[in-house]
Amino acid sequence: MSKRILVTSALPYANGPIHLGHLAGAYLPADLYTRFQRLKGKDIIHICGSDEHGVPITIAAEKEGVTPWEIIERYHTGNKKVFERFGIDFDFYGRTSSETHKKTSQEIFLKLHEQGVFTKKVQEQLYDEQAAMFLPDRYVKGTCPACGHPEAFGDQCEKCGSSLSPTDLIDPVSAITGNKPIIKETEHWFIPLGDFQSRLTEWIEGKKDWKTNVIGQCKSWLDAGLGDRAVTRDLNWGVPVPLSEGEGKVLYVWFDAPIGYISATKEWAQEKGEPELWKKYWQDKETSLIHFIGKDNIVFHCIMFPATLMQHGDYILPENVPANEFLNLEGRKLSTSKGWAVWLDEYLDEFEPDLLRYALGTILPESKDSDFSWKDFQARVNSELADILGNFIFRTISFTDRFFDGTIPELNNPSELDLNTLNEIEAQKKKIEQSYQSFRFREAIAETMHLARIGNRYFTETEPWKTRKENPQLCGNTLHVCLQISAALSSLFEPILPNKMAQLRKQLGLNQPVQWDLITSNLLKSGGNILQGEILFEKIEDEVVDNQINKLKERSDELDTATKVYQPLKKEINFDDFAALDIRAGKILAAEKLKKSKKLLKITVDLGFETRTILSGIAEFFSPDDIIGKSVCVVANLAPKKMMGIESNGMILMGEDSSGKLHFLTTTAEPGSPIN
């Protein structure tokens, strides 16, 4: 193990608040790991911050009619605060809008530029003359060529999900001025990731202890072959390209965001009064760099950022990237736009942080997607925190208080069971430790809870309520052992339940959590005093979680009806425009699934006067057998288009319902009949 550890967790994007999915993906595991290693006495820092550049933030700002600054200011301060409330213990929470970040990113860009790694390429891009700016894909609106939705964005149509490029749009307009954009050439810097292919492959193949899902994803990218990746954009929101010919351009957000980890570390060092200290964490081979992220970030942290660091030369590479999968909510995918999410600030307004730290910790999506449900949350709190842990502590402390005047009894002439049970403390400690060190946090939590189970079993087996009268010394031994277990738990549970364990230590007369290596079966001195027990974990009533579930459903329903907008009518056309369409009745003679496509069916249609081949994106809804023989309506004078190597001659008309399902327009007219 290295001398010191640098932990980073994914920089949350500053255009929205934090929800449970974020926590489960990166921040909670990162915090558990950091708190554990800190107890171990490791030199470790946990760095994070807000990612404040990129197009979505400028879009959010426009939507609200405010400046991007207002957006990032709101979410940066909000998110920073909510992390604090939840007990995510960052050493520094920075932001990519800082001056330090600007300098750091520019330095790194320049260094690579001087090394001559970047290639420059000219591209054609849409340009808004009135606004005098190039339009990012998201800033171009127009009619979706696939479904006809008039408000499609240049990168994607939100109606049908098509991914588009801005030049695909019919009648594109600038989202800023509403003008029709022109096509203009622009020049950008690219990092030729292909040149890093072998180095990256070799590096990743050496990572035997990485999670299979992470390795798999990386290999998938590497096997596919890496291409050039733009590191600059035409935009006015971001880190300016520090070159004279780069005027009006900024660094691509995915180039500068990971550098945010470095800049935040620099700011941390400055704040500590040791401005050079950051180098120890970023440039010393004795440091282990660990990135905590969600699976959507793997390519950036395992391919792009390492390539940048490799090329730069002064930096260490990540030792591990324990990316998590996704968290579902009540059996459905999280969706902020559909209102299907639990926001952290709302949670904290009603519940204590430790309950969620535990409940979420036991279901972290470490190896596959997992599901958070309020019923499960309730069960974890009630039957594990309250019944197992809380009850063990409470029965121990209250028994001591009632029958031993709150004095810790001595251990006299211990039985084999007493000694074996005491030994379990260090045995469990070792297991827990190994789990943490291999990033198996669920296991770590379960093993920690297991010690409380051991305590309960021992308590019941030794029956102190009987020995109290028959043999007080045996009774004292039992309580001594149980109190020692409680004391050990107050440190072993520290990474997971920091607030509750501080409360417990107070009851036991302990101040600080004990350093991990000093956790023994002898943390309490016989003769010492404990305070009267107070209940650590209250149970959660059915009604309380039912309310949460209802709240979730109501919000989702509301948003559902609120967003159920009928497509606005397209602009009026005259009769000639309509007459230009030649729609004909046709009969489907044959249909087959296109081998390499998920959506396309290759359909042969009889139009009476001729037989045509038409490709149609309906394979997800209809199987070929279902549609043969159907009499459909066909746009017959549509220009041919080649897709997947096959030419399509026309379009089969479909109705699309609100769920996105497709329905045929059928006709009883014979093939070839005009439809007017």
Add this chain to the structure above:
RNA sequence: GGCGUGGUAGCUCAGCCGGUAAGAGCGUCGGAUUCAUAACCCGGAGGUCGAGGGUUCAAGUCCCUCCCACGCUACCA
């Protein structure tokens, strides 16, 4: 369609390189108990380890095919 990851008791999941591992927690049923937040403790039931083939003396554990979920990727005239 290609690539990646996963599909193990009602639920959430462990099971590394094939050989006493078919397991844990929750839930359920039964028993015991009263120090304790109707908690704790003990025991039972429950799985042809996604489906079908194959390799092997021996397969959740290796190979092939297929099905399902999630992610990345191409594709909706």
